[in-house]
Amino acid sequence: MPAEGATLRLLDKADREIAELDQKTLGAVYGFQRDFRKDPRSGGFDLRQHTDDGRLWSARVDRQDHTYRALLLRLTDNDWLLVSVKHREHIGEHVDRLAYGINRITGAIDYVDLKDVADAVPEETAPQPDSPRPLFADYSAEQLAGLGVAEPLISIVLKLTTDDEVRGLATYAPRHTAEVLLRLRDGTPYELVRQQVTEPVAVAALDQAFDVDDWQAAGERSPAVVITDDESLQSIIEEGNFGRWKIFLHPTQRKLVDRIYSGSAKVGGGPGTGKTIVALHRVKHLVDQLPSGHTKPVLFTTFNKNLAADLRARLLSLGGLDTLARVEIVHVDQLATRVVREADPGSAKRRIDDGQALREWRQMLVEAGESRWEAEFLSDEWNQVVLGQAAHTRSDYFQARRAGRGRSVNRAERAQIWQLTERFTQRLDLKGLETHRQVAERAARLEIARKAKIDEAQQTKDDNGGLGNIHVESGTGAWLRYRYRHIVVDEAQDLSPAHWKMLRAMVPTGPDDIFLVGDTHQRIYDNQVTLGSLGINIRGRSAKLTLSYRTTREILGSALGVLDGTEYDDLDGDTDELSGYRSVLHGLRPTLRSARSWEEELDLVADQVLAWHDAPRESVAVCVPTNDMVTQVAYRLKQRGIEPTEITPEGPKKPEGVHIGTMYRFKGLEYQRMIIAGVSEGLVPRASVDQWERTDRTRHKRELQRARSLLFVAVTRARDALAISWNGEPSRFLTPLRAAAADRNQ
DSSP: OOSSOOEEEEETTHHHHHHTSOHHHHHHHHHHHHHHHHOTTOGGGOOEEOSTTSOEEEEESOSSOOSEEEEEEEEETTEEEEEEEEEHHHHHHHGGGEEEEEOTTTOSEEEEEHHHHHHHSOOOSSOOTTOOOOTTTTSOHHHHHHTTOOHHHHHHHTTOOSHHHHHHHHHHSOHHHHHHHHHHHTTOOHHHHIIIIIGGGOTGGGTOOOOTTOHHHHHHHSSEEEOOSHHHHHHHHHSHHHHHHHHOOOHHHHHHHHOOOSSOEEEEEOTTSSHHHHHHHHHHHHHHTSOSOSOOOEEEEESOHHHHHHHHHHHHHHHHHHHHTTEEEEEHHHHHHHHHHHHOTTOOOEEEOHHHHHHHHHHHHHHHTOOSSOHHHHHHHIIIIIITTTOOSHHHHHHOOOTTOOSOOOHHHHHHHHHHHHHHHHHHHHHTEEEHHHHHHHHHHHHHHHHHHHHHHHHHHHHTTSOOOHHHHHTTTSOOOOSOSEEEESSGGGOOHHHHHHHHHHSOSSTTOEEEEEOGGGOOSOOOOOGGGGTOOOTTOEEEEOEESSSOHHHHHHHHHHHTTOOEEOSSSSEEOOTTOEESOOOOOOEEEEESSHHHHHHHHHHHHHHTTTSOGGGEEEEESSHHHHHHHHHHHHHTTOOEEEEETTEESSSSSEEEEEGGGGTTOOEEEEEEOOOBTBBTTBGGGGGHHHHOHHHHHHHHHHHHHHHHHHHTTEEEEEEEEEESSBOGGGHHHHHHHHHHHO
């Protein structure tokens, strides 16, 4: 062994075990990894070999306290893999149950503590005559091995008879083994599991022969990270899900990040599947391919101001200042505002939201004595068709698609509507008002015009044999060029058609032009989009992530119950489904509690927060339907000695305290433990939604879907524990959850 210096890697799943250690031991682990990398031969480590093959070793973590030891696999004399941190007695008593090897399908290292597995999946001492049929009885040991299931676990897998046993085993199994078993148990056909789960990570699928005794190469293929400094380990341990995904990208996700696409591409998937992390890694990958320079040719955008700030912090953590220096990170409305102000720097209009605009519609119709049209219909038509599709002229509006609008209109009615929208726009102008949608529509028109000039200049250049017209180009005051080379969009489902038209015009059509991630099941704004009709063609370049690493299976089941089979689009004219969406995590079932009044429910909320006394206050959140309820919850928690902090459009008011906000405020956030209160009929969904059932069934269906999505988003913010409560009549969206709970209690 060399006298000093070593490579130390951290195996996936070891970080979770380390994170559960007490603070003193955790601090000792940080010190251990630092000192071990400097000199593994230091006598203070008490380095011991435990197996004849010379692979499994242990080292003392704390040189003063000898309670815990690090378990390591020696890949080479100078390369070590940290697989676990265990109590010394556990190692002494169960060293013969620590199984490891190189997986003959994936080529990666499989490490399993069979004692942990046995504790999670107790074995019967003898077969019973009335024992249920094993869950994986339809598969042979050879078939499971062919899918890459870790060989030491195959005999155990073939004896499993309950879902709890499967989940228990999945907790301690290598990640690939867990995913294979959960997919098979969810009913996915064997061949489909082989194609979707095993082939993407199988060395054999790449026609690469590999040495089954080359442990260093196996280490490179394994979900492990080289520890380079204290911060690299600390970020993984303390940043939770993001810390893991900064490092442990699944091979299928790594392929999505590194791939060269012939055009625009989309990655979908349910909450917690790593879409945003893939987007962040994609941004870093695109920056890494850029030639050196000082410009910002990559745009990273999203719908929400809070999310944009979060993306900036995450990208800095992932790629550092060098990456951040080449990326423009801005939320899409801010980008549209910038474009409009460039064209009209003296504008001083006041921005109003859709609710204020609707009030202006109503007032205008009253003043005009107009009774043929309802203000709500005209407001939606203006937002979704006129502004949404950037229909700037009467002719544009007559040609605009009205898919999903419900009520059909003839040519004469379109003429009437157009006249009213023109009159409404003039009204806002006179009052010095504008909406975000108006700004987005104007920005789209400006960028489309700018693109036309760029394309015209390029055509002239091509016609002149590569020589441009310098007088035309310099006459604009600047050399015309596309604003960006690449655009990456997070939360794509919330952008409007006008936003997409603007973005499409900002980047030349070609390889790797637009990369978007999103999930229409989480669409909480009324933006209906068909990307293909807007010049963003993703057909054949779409992928879906199905494995959640944030939400437990129990919470995930409740979230899917909220959706209750409702159909969602995929942003391109087809249906999007969450089939195969699953979790490798196991936890407590969500609690459902009713109250006789809101006052009583407030006490339930406070009681639940106090019951979670072992969790840091900042890791607990309370979500409610309205702003008034936010204030009331904060007041009640304060009365009970619990420090609250409200989530504003700029984020939490202060860093400490239980976070409280409306469902809209929780988009993109996550918490260890979550309370969703006030989930009562009339609030979720709002009572006003049902007024559309008689007059506009399409609008009614869309509003119900949006309300479901909002509750779905709230439910999936919870990582470990979820409590849902209501007073009076429970929301209709809770019916499947309450029925499932009743069945379990029978």
